[in-house]
Amino acid sequence: xxxxxxxxxxxxxxxxxxxxxxxxxxxxxxxxxxxxxxxxxxxxxxxxxxxxxxxxxxxxxxxxxxxxxxxxxxxxxxxxxxxxxxxxxxxxxxxxxxxxxxxxxxxxxxxxxxxxxxxxxxxxxxxxxxxxxxxxxxxxxxxxxxxxxxxxxxxxxxxxxxxxxxxxxxxxxx
Amino acid sequence: xxxxxxxxxxxxxxxxxxxxxxxxxxxxxxxxxxxxxxxxxxxxxxxxxxxxxxxxxxxxxxxxxxxxxxxxxxxxxxxxxxxxxxxxxxxxxxxxxxxxxxxxxxxxxxxxxxxxxxxxxxxxxxxxxxxxxxxxxxxxxxxxxxxxxxxxxxxxxxxxxxxxxxxxxxxxxxxxxxxxxxxxxxxxxxxxxxxxxxxxxxxxxxxxxxxxxxxxxxxxxxxxxxxxxxxxxxxxxxxxxxxxxxxxxxxxxxxxxxxxxxxxxxxxxxxxxxxxxxxxxxxxxxxxxxxxxxxxxxxxxxxxxxxxxxxxxxxxxxxxxxxxxxxxxxxxxxxxxxxxxxxxxxxxxxxxxxxxxxxx
Numbered sequence: 001x002x003x004x005x006x007x008x009x010x011x012x013x014x015x016x017x018x019x020x021x022x023x024x025x026x027x028x029x030x031x032x033x034x035x036x037x038x039x040x041x042x043x044x045x046x047x048x049x050x051x052x053x054x055x056x057x058x059x060x061x062x063x064x065x066x067x068x069x070x071x072x073x074x075x076x077x078x079x080x081x082x083x084x085x086x087x088x089x090x091x092x093x094x095x096x097x098x099x100x101x102x103x104x105x106x107x108x109x110x111x112x113x114x115x116x117x118x119x120x121x122x123x124x125x126x127x128x129x130x131x132x133x134x135x136x137x138x139x140x141x142x143x144x145x146x147x148x149x150x151x152x153x154x155x156x157x158x159x160x161x162x163x164x165x166x167x168x169x170x171x172x173x174x
Numbered sequence: 175x176x177x178x179x180x181x182x183x184x185x186x187x188x189x190x191x192x193x194x195x196x197x198x199x200x201x202x203x204x205x206x207x208x209x210x211x212x213x214x215x216x217x218x219x220x221x222x223x224x225x226x227x228x229x230x231x232x233x234x235x236x237x238x239x240x241x242x243x244x245x246x247x248x249x250x251x252x253x254x255x256x257x258x259x260x261x262x263x264x265x266x267x268x269x270x271x272x273x274x275x276x277x278x279x280x281x282x283x284x285x286x287x288x289x290x291x292x293x294x295x296x297x298x299x300x301x302x303x304x305x306x307x308x309x310x311x312x313x314x315x316x317x318x319x320x321x322x323x324x325x326x327x328x329x330x331x332x333x334x335x336x337x338x339x340x341x342x343x344x345x346x347x348x349x350x351x352x353x354x355x356x357x358x359x360x361x362x363x364x365x366x367x368x369x370x371x372x373x374x375x376x377x378x379x380x381x382x383x384x385x386x387x388x389x390x391x392x393x394x395x396x397x398x399x400x401x402x403x404x405x406x407x408x409x410x411x412x413x414x415x416x417x418x419x420x421x422x423x424x425x426x427x428x429x430x431x432x433x434x435x436x437x438x439x440x441x442x443x444x445x446x447x448x449x450x451x452x453x454x455x456x457x458x459x460x461x462x463x464x465x466x467x468x469x470x471x472x473x474x475x476x477x478x479x480x481x482x483x484x485x486x487x488x489x490x491x492x493x494x495x496x497x498x499x500x501x502x503x504x505x506x507x508x509x510x511x512x513x514x515x516x517x518x519x520x521x522x523x524x525x526x527x528x529x530x531x532x533x534x
Contacts, residue, residue, distance in 0.1 A: 029298045029455065051302040082298075082455040090300045090354065093234040095409045100234055109303035113235055116305055117271045121413035121421055122243025128418070130394065136251065143251040145268055147243075147309075149260045152274035153282060154289040154307040165294045169339070170457035 020057060020086070026070070027088045028053040028079075030166070031159065035077035039067040046077045052089045052105040055079070117151045118144070214378050221374035224402060228410050229367030233359055235323075240413045241362060242323025244425035245432075246307075249319050249327050253311030257281045257330060284310060284525045291339065292326060292346045298455050301354045308346065316470070320349040322358045333524050336466065342524060343456065344463020347449035355448065357441045358432070365428045373398055373423060386423070398423050436479025443481065443489050450490060464490050 020026075028049040036043040039061050049055070055070040060081070067078040089105030094113055108114055125131065126144035138146065233241075250256055259279045261267065267274055276282055285308070292308035304324035313329040320326045326349040328342075336342045352358070369386070376383025377399050386395065398419035412421040437445075450460050467490070470483040480486065 029300075029302065031297055031302075051297070082457065085300075085455075087300065089302055092301075093232055095234045095236050095411070100232070100409055105301075105303060108235075113239075114303045114305065116239050117269075118243045118246075119236075119240045119413050120415075121240040121418065122247060123269075124415065124418050125244045125421055125425060126247045128422070130391075130422075138251060138255040140247060140251050142255065143247045145260050145265070146256040146258050147246060147250055147307075148268040148271065149258045149274070149276060149282075150256055150285060150309045151305070151307050152268075152271035152276050153258070153285045154293070155271045155305065156274075156276070157286065157289050157293055161290050162294050162297065165290045166457070169294070169343075 022058050024057050025054050026057045026084045026086060028055065028083060029085045029089070030083045031162070033079060033083040035070065035072065035075060035079055036067075037077055039064045039078050043078070046075050047072065049079070049083075050106070051109070054088070055084070057084070115155070117155070118147055218374055218378040218380075221377070221402060222371055224405050225367050225370035225374060227407060228370055228405065229363055231409055233356075233362065234409055237409070237412055238356075238359075239323040240421065241425055241428070242321045242325055244421065245321035245358075245429060246323075246325040246327075248425070248429045249321060249325070250309070250311065253319075253327065253329065254313040255311070256285075257310045257312050258285055280526060280529075287525050288328075291342060292350070295343055295347050295452055295456050296324070296350050299350050299354045299452055304353070306350075318345050318349050320352045320358075322353065322356070322362070324353055326350060326353070333527065335469075336524055336527070338462055339524070340453070340458040340462020341466035342462075343453045343458040344449060344460075344466060347452040347456075347463070348445050349449075350452060351445040351448035352437065352441070355441070355444065357437050357445065358428075361431055361437075362424070362428050365431055366424050369423045369427050370402065370420075373402060389426075390423070394419055394422075439481050442479075443486070446486055446490055447493050450493065460490070460494060464494075 029051055031050060033049040033053075034045045035047040035049060037046055038044075049072065053072065055072040058069040058071060058076070061067045061069065061078060066081045068081050068084060069076065070079050070084070091102045091104050092108040092113070093100055093102050094108070094111065103111065123144055126140045126147075131140040259277050259281050261275055261277060288308045288310060289306075293306050296302060296304070296306040301324070306324045306326070309325070309327045310333060311327050311329045314331040315329055316331045316335060318326070318328045318332055326346060328345060328349075332345065333342075336345070372383050372386045373395065374383070375381075376386040376395060390398075401417045401420045404416065410420070411417060412424070436442075446463075450463060453463060454460050464487055467483050468487045472482065472484065481489075
């Protein structure tokens with residue numbers, strides 16, 4: 001069991017405590033992480049988990065120790081070890097007219113703040129005359145336009161593209 | 175306590191100014207000197223106190239994203255620009271990234287690929303929901319750099335040296351780690367306080383403000399000072415138009431300090447460790463990044479401000495050894511898939527790799 005805990009800890013948190021015991025809480029990282037009924041390639045998917053979901057760790061499978069049994073929301077099944085983390089995603093500090101407050105990763109993801117592109121302040125910074133004097137290539141104004149184009153390319157990547165990428169890198173095993 | 179100490183210092187300055195006038199024997203200068211100094215010193219004390227308040231506030235996501243945007247613009251501008259093809263047409267369309275029509279050119283395809291690779295990695299980080307953005311700078315220098323809020327850039331020169339996706343994933347993961355670990359915040363927080371105080375000293379006509387006076391126009395300094403005077407506690411909204419001069423003051427100096435010194439050695443080594451972890455968790459062999467760093471010729475200006483490649487490789491190998499990652503390459507994990515036994519030759523080359531290598 002200790003070796004199984006080590007397998008998880010060594011990849012996911014080299015500096016973290018390795019004394020993971022059955023029943024300990026671990027966290028999901030990655031989108032739409034499948035909880036499988038067994039470790040078989042064609043196993044039934046029991047649930048899909050999202051970044052920050054907490055699960056109870058029950059230990060690694062003896063035959064396929066990179067698959068770990070977890071319990072979540074009344075379901076018990078197997079998750080690929082690399083989708084588990086010893087620590088939850090970071091909380092974020094959001095400001096509002098009522099003051100600043102910390103929100104967990106899931107609340108942050110569903111807030112408008114998460115999808116912010118180049119802010120008005122940053123655009124204003126890049127477009128101000130003082131930043132565009134002299135001979136520069138590109139100018140700061142051009143840098144703004146290029147960065148906005150880049151942000152469009154980034155934000156327009158779809159879940160399907162990311163899923164295909166994850167599957168390609170792992171040979172479809174995650 | 176800090177405010178009390180500042181007040182005591184201010185009283186001392188007032189006394190000295192009055193004494194100086196008295197020694198000249200000019201009654202007017204005593205009165206005028208006292209009145210001027212009292213106003214200046216009390217005002218300076220209040221301003222310095224505000225600067226401490228601004229520096230003490232935790233950096234919010236909104237502030238991080240705004241300052242990160244300005245830093246990203248500096249990396250783009252100073253890095254020779256991005257290898258993207260900007261759409262022609264209405265400038266306002268650029269403000270709507272979700273609907274902007276982006277041409278399907280080879281350069282834009284390179285960025286599509288880079289953002290799929292990068293976002294897949296970042297989705298497994300401790301900050302999966304940031305608006306992660308990955309770009310290629312048109313520079314021959316071999317380097318990678320990040321900015322707060324989720325911006326990551328690699329240079330054309332770096333991509334030319336990347337022979338497989340595992341190496342690229344390692345580089346991107348290292349920069350993602352700087353953002354998730356908020357490594358820039360230490361420099362930024364110091365910068366904010368120092369620049370704010372330089373501004374206050376500049377307005378008080380004291381030598382500590384000389385750098386600000388040298389760098390910025392009087393009109394700009396007045397704008398920044400107005401913003402400082404209007405600050406009444408709480409979070410400073412750098413995204414507000416009224417605070418644009420302060421944003422400029424902070425951002426410019428942050429960029430200057432980063433370019434002068436970079437991150438601390440320990441931060442770089444930690445980013446290597448976190449980056450390796452992230453690459454492995456995403457399915458990449460750790461060897462991709464280790465081999466890439468190890469292959470950089472010694473003594474050249476690759477990855478400016480980073481520890482020497484040999485030191486980085488040694489630290490990563492130590493980490494791999496400690497965590498027994500290396501021993502897993504023999505396949506005891508019994509899985510049909512293991513990042514430790516990954517055949518990196520099967521991973522794709524970066525799009526345009528040959529074209530980038532041939533360019534210039």
